[in-house]
Amino acid sequence: MEYAIKVQGLTKHYKDFTLDNVSFQVPAGSIVGFIGENGAGKSTTIKAILDLIQKDDGSIELLGQENGARNREIKEQISVIFDECYFPDGLMVENVNQMMKQTYRHWEPETFFHYCKEFGLPGKKEVKEFSRGMKVKLSIAVALSHKAKLIILDDACGSLDPIVRNEILDIFMDFIQEEEHTVFLSSHITSDIEKICDYILLIHKGRILFFENKDALLYDYGIVKCTEEQYKELDPAWIVGVQKNRFEVEVLVNNRQSLEGQFHDYVVDQASIEDILLYVVKNNIEKI
Amino acid sequence: MKGLLLKDIYNLRKVGKQYLLILLFFTIYCFFLKNPSFFPMMTIMSFSMLILNSMGFDEASGFDKFALTLPVNREDLVRTKYLLLLLLLAAGYVIGMTGNVLISLFIQEEMTVFLEQIISTAAVAAVFFLLYGTLLPLVFKLGVEKARMMMLVCYIAVFAAVFAVIKLITGMGLEGKVTDKLMIAATAATAVFAVLYLLGSYIISIRIIRKREW
Secondary structure (H helix, E strand, O other): OOEEEEEEEEEEEOOOOEEEEEEEEEEOOOEEEEEOOOOOOHHHHHHHHOOOOOOOEEEEEEOOEEOHHHOHHHHHOEEEEOOOOOOOOOOOHHHHHHHHHOOOOOOOHHHHHHHHHHOOOOOOOOHHHOOHHHHHHHHHHHHOOOOOOEEEEEOHHHHOOHHHHHHHHHHHHHHOOOOOOEEEEEOOOHHHHHHHOOEEEEEEOOEEEEEEEHHHHHHHOEEEEEOHHHHHHOOHHHEEEEEEOOOOEEEEEOOHHHHHHHOOOOEEEEOOHHHHHHHHHHOOOOOO | OHHHHHHHHHHHHOOHHHHHHHHHHHHHHHHHHOOOOHHHHHHHHHHHOHHHHHHHHHHHHOHHHHHOOOOOOHHHHHHHHHHHHHHHHHHHHHHHHHHHHHHHHHHOOOOOHHHHHHHHHHHHHHHHHHHHHHHHHHHHHHOHHHHHHHHHHHHHHHHHHHHHHHHHHHHOOOHHHOOHHHHHHHHHHHHHHHHHHHHHHHHHHHHHHHHOOO
8 A cells, every 4th residue: 555644653742742662654545634633743744744844853755755855856745734824925826826826736727716716806806805704715736736736734624614624525425536645634623533534643632642544443432321330341452431420420432333243232323523622632642 | 036036025025115114214313413324223123123024914814834835945045035134134224335435425424434335234244244254043933923032132242242342442442543444454354253153054954954853
């Protein structure tokens, strides 16, 4: 299997935070959702992948190239969309087009203007007059207009309304139809991740907790609502996290099908990605 | 790099109207003073200051972080700014000298002074090489806002050094003995020094940007 991103033993120390021995591989042709709470290390990981910070240890491959973010040829094939638009305020859509034409070898003005039109971006206004959502749309239009093979999004869709977000997710679904196209999507919006991602990568306190196929994850994980006594009967190996209240115990388990087969009187709901994330954060789980 | 430079030019267009007004003000001022030599000095100074505006726009928008995700490397960010500085100094020099000639023609200044003007304006440009050669690594290291304070210190240091050299020459009683040839030689030596200084500054800026994190 080819990988669009390969991260091995990535470590970065800060005074109050450590990205600790992070390893994962993003298969080419897939959409990988990168989730974790604020400050978990998502943006730091992405910055390290893009060589915006200097790693203390580990190796990073982009599109098969070691330290690919330092390679101009590799960067021709990558698009990055941040949570903010970093185009200077005084630029207009046409200026961005001209600038990118001089920057990317495979820049496609028709595609760019097509997306600008589709996103309703005004041609005669400066970037400073754009709303936050429009700025992100401009970044997305740029990202889709130079034949990129890999799109990395760092919490980019958070400022978009649900309708536009939905349109954009559909565009990424179309993008991924090409076999060699890959999307690495860091987001807080777990419903988006659940909708389009093939794999889920969960980071917590600078450590990767799991990298799983989304369908397998949703199939395996469940929430058991039971009494304290029933909870005690559960195999500890299945238990990922527990939340107790006055009336019942809610348990996140990682073997829903087996549990349902074994304990017929237990109520087991399918766990969503958001449930899993909440259990991990609330229970401060460090290993799954 | 062409894309980065184009972006800088688009950004600086915003201050274009203000600069036309400044040029008009300098022109009127020179007419009243009957001293066209003031004009190129002011154009070089005001044009070269645009480099800080350009870096300020980038800093305010966080552009450098985004630029490094494009097919652009860290060195390109530095290279573009030094190239822009050279273009701005050249524009300041050419526009200044053109204005100087036109004002001279209007106020019927003797053209024999013109050679002296070319040399002294080149010396002014060399001083700005030294000034921005000192300032740009600081901007790459500290950012424009923090470096603005340093700018004042750099201005004072560079102009104090120039003043000290002039004092030294007059103190040694060389003032009357300075021939045109000697002037040209001194200007050429200053120009070579200024270019080497800017080259050194460029190398330091490259080292700074290689270690920078976003």
